[in-house]
Amino acid sequence: MTQAIWEQGYTQNRELSWLQFNARVLAEAEDESVPLLERLKFLSIFTSNLDEFFMIRVGSLDDMAAVDKNHIDNKSGMTAREQLRRIYTAVEPLYERRDAAFSDVERRLRGESLCRLHISELDAAGQKYIKHYFKNVMAPVLSPQIVDSHHPFPHLEGKVLHIAALLAHKKNERLGLLPVPASLPALVFLPGQPGQYVPVEDILLEYADHVFEMYDVLEKTVFCVTRNADINPDDETFGAEEGDFRKRMEKLLRQRRRMAVVRVELNRPISDHFKEYFRTRFEVTDAQIFLSRRAPLKMAYAFSLGEHLPEKQRAALSDPPFTPQQPGMLPAGQSLLKAALKKDILLSYPYETMEPFLQMIREAAGDPHVVSIRITIYRLARKAKLVEYLCAAAENGKDVTVLIELRARFDEQNNIDWSERLEEAGCKIIYGFEDYKVHSKICLITRQDRAGLRYITQVGTGNYNEKTAAQYTDVSLITSNEHIGMDAGAFFNNMALGNLEGKYERLLVAPNSFKDHILALMDEQIAKGGEGYILLKFNSLTDIDVIEKLRQASCAGVRVEMIVRGICCLLPGVKGHTENVSVTSIVGRFLEHSRIFVFGRGADEKMYISSADLMTRNTERRVEIACPIDSQEVRARLHDILYAMQHDTVKARVLQPDGTYCKKPAVPDPVCAQALLMQQAISEAHQQSANPAPPAPGWKKFLHHLFGGED
Incomplete structure (x- = not known):
């Protein structure tokens, strides 16, 4: 009888693997070598990551457990209910680690005169100010409610802080609820005491007795619920009579706010009697109720807290400032549109600035030779110059087509708003497919000049988001290759026709041809046996x-090296299965996001960049693109990135056969990949300002120069 894959020991459950990834984020918050304000930000990122995990992954498993109790995960053999139990067990110690890390960071910040104070720590002047603040600022906007036979339990929105109070009156108990108003600031700073603050929920908790003054307050706590947010637009059939796709998404966003509770978080221990109210009202078990003793339940404030310190002190507690540099392949002041007509150009974010790409769109909008601009959009910043330039192009009479994905998780409303703005300017808007998200990152500019039609195609690994381009590592190829341009044109035509x-000559396009080609490229290396080589960098x-x-x-016998930031369901080093596989993860200052695939070495090497991770949702249920890299100069630059990742000894963690991650052994000269890439970008920008000729790429040359060696 053939063994199931999960019984052979070389795969692991995706949810537990993701929790390991978030534990690596938490490890950055625990790392004393990371600047103090950055540690606080990592705590905030860990918290928001975990929120989304419960909203989407736990929500999805909760649905699965209800509708298909016998469904088995094909990598662990667990049912949905078994996975949920394992998740709850794995998450609880993460809360304890977060509390410990937060306590350490908070203690150290106090030494820097940035103090989160408990009400009991306030002096007489502080007590007086907070009392005045509560009475005059907070009390007028409060909406308290009791729950009894005449006051039904209200709907509580997900991730909104509330005060719950167990109340007694004439021997009768009831529940009191007090939502924290969204109009209030997260932190209340004390006047004349720079850096001293009290969280707004702590003030409300303290004054809950005043709010419910006609009752005896037996117990009270700050809490929030997390709701299932895994809405699926394809769960319903919508006919033409129900309006367009944009209206449909607006309906589903309203639905998301009312879905089932999958987690309850408390900020203090409570009695089992009080806890029964939460179990009953939200239909959750004890395993779904989590306690955060020290860390706040919401930590978005972490990104602005440093603004309350003097600039010099703030700088000492933060990462050294870094500004994305002029791209190494594009001399300052040179038009990217014109440069790409001569040779392939690679932009590497956030080490190099996104500005030349934006200026290329702006230039195309006013170029009389440009006939059309076509682009796919998945996520945009709240303020997007790209939209301004696309609108300007349409208003200048260009044929502008924007395929915008309205189902980009948690960016749905933003994309709805942008689609309306683009449509008003005269852009042709396409919303994609019923069953497939369009996740590809491709832009095609078509020019008509004396030489005929020319294509400038941009293919990237990340979104056209001006904010995240300074935070995520991504690469972007701009090429005038005719075959890639013709493929891009065919792609947009196919998208418009549904x-x-x-069929495409050069591009690999999911869901039709991407996966088969990737597997075929691996087969080519398998045929080489011990001479084969596969190097992959991606996210999951x-x-x-x-x-x-x-x-x-x-x-x-093929050597397989993978740099996987997040989920990895393949376990390396398992005897008889994956002895020749190594997996490294890097979590650092920037979010690793680029996807680079290399098959073979030397003259036989084939290299691609892609919008797709190697997840089933990407390979089979999304529209994705992988683009071949022909230019030797661009390949060399991509190898620079990969080389840095492979040799990182600071942030790299190595996946073990048992699913845990370990640091690499200490070395005399530690290497941090992201720091090296920043240094390289700065070095090239300096060389470029001194000498217009672009510097030769290559890590060996750069590292030799950096450490004073000879070529």
Whole structure:
């Protein structure tokens, strides 16, 4: 009888793997070598990551447990209910670690005169100010409610802080609820005491007895609920009579706010009697109620807290400032549109600035030779110059087509708003497909000049988001290759026609051709046996067919190196299966987001950049693009990035056969990949300002120069 894959020991559950990733984020908050304000930000990122995990992944499993109790995860053999139990067990110690890390960071910040104070710590002047603040600022906007036979339990929005109070009156108990108004600031700073503050929920908790003054307050706590947010637009059938896709998404966003509770968080221990109110009202078990003793339940304030320190002190507690540099392949002042007509150009974010790409769109908007601009959009910043330039192009008479994905998780409303703005300016708007999200990052500019039609195609690994381009690592290729341009044109035509079965000469396009080509490229390396080589950098691996092919490659003697930031359902180093596979994860100052695929070495090497991770949702249920890299100069630059990642000894964590991660051994000269890439970008920008000729790429040359060696 053939063993199931999960019984062979080389795969692991995706949810537990994701929790390991978030634990690596938490480890950055625990790391004393990380500047103090950055540690606080990592605590905030860990918290928001965990919120989204419960909203989406736990919410989805909760649905699965209800509708298909016998469904088995194909990488762990667990049912949905079994996965939920394992998740709850794994999450509880993460809360304890977060509390410990927060306590340490808070204690150290106090030494820097940035103090989160408890009400009991306030002196007489502070007590007086907070009392005045509560009476004159907070009390007028409060909406308290009791719950009894005449006052039904209200709907509580997810991730909104509330005060719950167990009340007694004439031997009768009831529940009191007090939402923290969204209009109030998260922190209340004390006048004349720079850096001293009290969280607004702590003030409300203290004054809950005054709010419910006609009752005896037996117990009270700050709490919030997390609701299932895994809405699926395809759960319902919408006919033409129900309006366009934009209206449909607005309806589903309203639905999200009322979905089932999957987690309750408390900020202090409470009696089992009080806890029963939460279990009953929200239909949760004790395993779904989590206690955060020290860390606040919401930590978005972490990103602005440093503004309350003097500039010099704030700088000492933060990462050294870094500004994205002029791209190494584009001399300052040179038009990217014109440069790309001569050679392929690579932009590497956030080390290099996104501005040349934006200026390329702006230039195209006013270029009389430009006939059309077509682009796919998945996520945009709240303020987007890209939209301004696309609107200007349409207003200048260009044919502008924007394929905008309205189902980009948690950016749905933002994309709805931008689609309306673009449509008003005269852009042609396409919303994609019923069953497939369009996640590809591609832009095609078509020019008509004396030489005929020319294509400038941009293909990237990340969104056209001006904010995250300074925070996420991504790469962007701009090329005038005719075959890639013709493929891009065919792609947009197919999207407009609703055709997912299009044929392409150079581009790999999911869901039709991407996965098959990736597997075929791996087969080519398998055929080489011990001479084969696969190097992959991406964010998550869950696709069972890709996992099995990588196992086959390892068994054939192919060396497989993977740099996987997040989920990795393939376990390396498992005897008889994955001895030749290594997996490294890097969590650092910037979010690793680029996808780079390399097959083979030397003259036989094939290299691609892609919008897709190797997850089933990307390979089979999304529209994704992978683009071949032909230019030797661009390849060298991509190898620079990969080389840095492979040799990182500071932030790199190595995945072990048991699913845990370990630091690399200490070395005399530690290497931090992201720091090296920043240094390289700065060095190239300086060389460029001194000498217009672009510097030769290559990590060996750069590292030799950096450490005083000879070429």
